[in-house]
Amino acid sequence: MRSHPLFAPEPRNAIEIGGEVRVGVYVCHCGGNISEVVDVEKVARAAGEEHDVVVARDYTHMCSDLGQRLIADDIKEHDLEAIVVAACSPQFQGGTFMRVLETSGLNPHVLEMANIREHCSWVHGDDPEAATAKAESLTKMAIGKARLDEPLEKRTMPIGKRALVIGGGIAGIQSALDLGDAGFHVHLVEKTASIGGKMAQLSRTFPTEDCSACILSPKMADVPANPNIDLMTYTEVEKIDGYLGAFEVTVVKRPRYVDPQKCSACGLCEDTCPVSVPDEYEVGLTSRKAIYVPFGFAVPNTNVIDESVCLRLTRGGDVCGLCMKACPQDAISFDDKPERETFTVDVIVVATGYETFDAAEKAVYGYGRFENVVTALQMERMIVHAAEGAPIRPIKGRVAFIQCVGSRDEQVGNEYCSRVCCMYASKLSQLLKRSDPSRDVYVFYTDLRAFGKGFEEYYKRAQEAGVKFVRGRPAEFTEDPVTKKVTIKVEDTLSRKLIESEFDLVVLSVGMVPNPGTAKIAEMLKLTESPDGFLQEAHPKFRPVDTLTEGVFLAGTVQGPKDIPDTVAQASAAAARAIRLMNQGEYALSPVVAFVREDACDGCGACVDACPAEAIRIEGKLASISESACTGCGACLASCPKDALDLKGYTNDQLEAEVEAALEDAEPGTVVLVFADDMTGYRLADNVGTSRLPYASDSRIIGVPSGSRVTPKLALRALALGAGGVLVADSEEKSTPYVGSTRAMRAHAAETKRILEEEGVDPERVRSVEFVTVMLAKFAGQIDEMCALVRSLGPIPQEKRDALKERADGAVLVDQK
Amino acid sequence: MAEKIAITSEGVALLDRITKLSGEKITMCDQCGTCTASCPMVAEMDVTPSQLMRMVQLGQNDVLDTKTMWLCASCFACTVRCPRGLDLSKVAEALRQITLRKAIDRIDVREIPEDDLDELPQIALVAALRKLTG
Secondary structure (H helix, E strand, C coil): CCCCCCCCCCCCCHHHHCCCCCEEEEEECHHHCCCCCCCHHHHHHHHHCCCCEEEEEEECCCCCHHHHHHHHHHHHHCCCCEEEEEECCHHHHHHHHHHHHHHCCCCHHHEEEEECHHHHHCCCCCCHHHHHHHHHHHHHHHHHHHCCCCCCCCEEEECCCEEEEECCCHHHHHHHHHHHHCCCEEEEECCCCCCCHHHHHCCEECCCCEEHHHHHHHHHHHHHHCCCEEEECCEEEEEEEEECCEEEEEEEECCCCECCCCCCCCCHHHHHCCCEEECCCCCCCCEEECEECCCCCCCCCCCEECCCCCHHHHHCCCCCCHHHHHCCCCCECCCCCCEEEEEEECEEEECCCEEECCHHHCHHHCECCECCEEEHHHHHHHHHHHHCCCCCCCCCCEEEEEEEECCCEHHHCECCCCCCHHHHHHHHHHHHHHHCCCCEEEEEECCCCCCCCCHHHHHHHHHHHCCEEEECCCCEEEECCCCCCEEEEEEECCCCEEEEEEECEEEEEECEEECCCHHHHHHHHCCCECCCCCECCCECCCECCECCCCCEEECHHHCCCCCHHHHHHHHHHHHHHHHHHHCCCEEEECCCCEEECCCCCCCCCHHHHHCCCCCEEEECCEEEECCCCCCCCCHHHHHCCCCCEEECCCCHHHHHHHHHHHHHCCCCCCCEEEEEECCCHHHHHHHHHHCCCCCCCCEEEEEECCHHHCCHHHHHHHHHCCCCEEEEEEECCCCCCCCCHHHHHHHHHHHHHHHHHHCCCCHHHEEEEEECCCCHHHHHHHHHHHHHHHHHHCCCCHHHHHHHHHHHHHCCCCCCC | CCCCCCCCHHHHHHHHHHHHHHCCCHHHCCCCCHHHHHCCCHHHCCCCHHHHHHHHHCCCHHHHHCCHHHHCCCCCHHHHHCCCCCCHHHHHHHHHHHHHHCCCCCCCHHHCCHHHHHHCCHHHHHHHHHHCCC
16 A cells, blocks of 8 residues: 555654754655555654654655655654655756755755665565565665764855966967956967977868968957957977966966067068078978078968077077078067076866878888878978979879878877878869879778768769779788889789889878877876777866866867867867856866865875875874865775774765664675766766666675775675675776776775685675666676675674774785875 | 679678678778789789779679689788778788688699609699699
8 A cells, every 4th residue: 555645754853863964854656656566664664763854754756846755844843853755866956955954055966865666665675575675774774874974164265367278279369268258368389389289280171162361361360359268379388287266377488589579470581591501391392591481371470480490599609590690570589598487277178189190100111211192281381382383292193092100000000090181182183183183192091081071072082083992901001222212012902912113202191190299298187098099088078178187278179179160169178068067157166075084194105105086184283184286085994003093975984884784684694785986987877777677686886985985894794794695887998987996996905805815705705896877787797796696695694893993903005006 | 784783691791701701890991002013913813802802892703703802912012001991901801711612632642653743842732732823
């Protein structure tokens, strides 16, 4: 029989029975979702018997207006101090009930939810009796924890409107302009003498064939014109300290030896300069002087002296100095020194871009040895000059493009596809063919990827223009010593015939590699690299421009190879995400942070090394935790020999109370405690419930922020108290929001197993598994396996449990990395 | 008319067997043709090295009838250049092993006159016996 919706056991006065906290318990029917399996009335009645529980009710829909009002009224009427809602997942309705508490004058964090739907009725539907027993147990666990709930402070940090954008390519330019236009102050730092990046070197852009310089140069000009942007070219970031809202940035401005205020880029200095070196902008195809303007539409458009080749600057004294004499503006000074500048910003956008793969690394292609082997970037420049009517070198006869140079090639260590080469080769090849149809142009490819908007059509245009696409990766290149033509040997894999053919020009479609300068920035900001060496975003789907370092965003190819439209989209996204933080004036911090019990701490410093977020310092003789740097993973707790560290919202006492409650009525040795992290493990358990995937009801899922919160001490105590096994269900390393916590979690599990082995207890009783949230069957399977295992092993004998209890006290783990 | 090939579970068994014998993940071959264009023996082969890989991927039993595996000199030119890091010489060796283990003698050694036996180098005998590369 279903209970009456407003059934309520007689309110009991908790204070009379020695309790200190007045707890209200609310058991939800969920319109049958729970009550058709679980005897909710029985659960409510059992909860009412618990120590400290003042009122316990069951109701059809706790989340409905009426249900919420029920709680709100009780809070007032019974002076409730902590609330337990036994219903669905806190990740589903937790927010609703927290708001009820808040509007009723309670701190929102004195709420605990017993998940008797996803973790109980939905997975144990075939055994109502066991499900009811488990629901009682889950509710008791929540009561045990709620009793020890402390109000948690809402923590906020002030945040200003200052941004640093590192890198002045199209990504950095776009981010800086968006931020500046939105009214935020931007420092745009560029290492080279001009902004513009790689896009400034391109001929046209695929698939629309806009002139790259024509569309880029107005954007470049917008940068110094924007009153909110402080442009710093020829400047490198030397050091970054601090965190979101207070990054302390030190930059070094390299000496230009030319006063940009006076210089008009008239070129008289260049005419007199006797030093000639390869021009980087022209990819070495032409030369420049030691004093030079980076390129025609450079911003700022002023000269700079290359101190590594200038005669005066390399030899000293009064050597040369011709440029100084030639300058009508008196703009040149050889006494310029590097200038260091320090400023504070609130957020950082990293847009340090890419480098092209060094084709000389693939020695077989002959780049740098054969004069008619060039890179695609050089071909971009050749096409620009030819279009301007001043070709650098003739492009005649037969031209071969070689795809995937430095991409998709394990021989050079790059597994990834660079994503742009198929399309730029389609572009360059058809530009060549269309401007001179007598050219015979081939593209040798392995797979042709034309995935973007208008790309397939553009590839088709190249075919229409008469470019021949040959499916095969050339393996051998030889140069004719006289004609300097290059013979390529390749299999046409579609006809299975060998081609050995001579070309006038070979163009290597080089891929993208991470900019070597990025590593230094990544280290300063504690950013992680993905396996391809590019920087890792916080989440590949939902946080594609965020990083795991709060307040640091990624824009453009620093995150991975991409084309210009994707780069610009990401750069604007990074600006928007940065604005989202800065616009509030303050930002909320998670209240779950580690804290120090000062009476217990002796300042030994073990936690300093253990913290994966580097958030702990020793100040005086006490550990001091930076609340803004602490991620709240809880890994440090394992390192403290004095038990002086604890985690708000998940204290040692709270988790032990949950464990004790879970084991209270159970047969010793049968229960498996599943500690599930909030990012993956807990959500996975919810998803398993939503999918109605059954698993053993001997399991009890306990939410923790990260698997690393499960210290060896906690796991050992759980076994000592009578748990049959402990399963830690954590996120995979790449998906956890808690930097470095996975390694700590693994270390904790290994240490626990080691101690179990020493005590003659099967180490398989403790297991850690790293999941992603789609591994539903694996999750259920792991629980079943573990429950079956502990059943077959039988309970741990009492004397061994006593030994484990003793070992738990000494289980301290400093080296967790 | 275009030739038909059958893609069958026996074919998968052949692929699995060669994968096991060679230790090479043959399904990883993306058919770029680098091996073929690198091979010094390719002019003598009836199917190219990349075609050999394709036939194994699709479990085509007639791969065992091709000359290519016998002509592979294990010079490793393909191996050092394969963008997927595959060792084709091991695949060729696996194919040779499968054929040799069938223990089919191509000639009857007893029928060779004794004088010839004294004269013939051993390697020629072995080659003629089961490899059929003579």
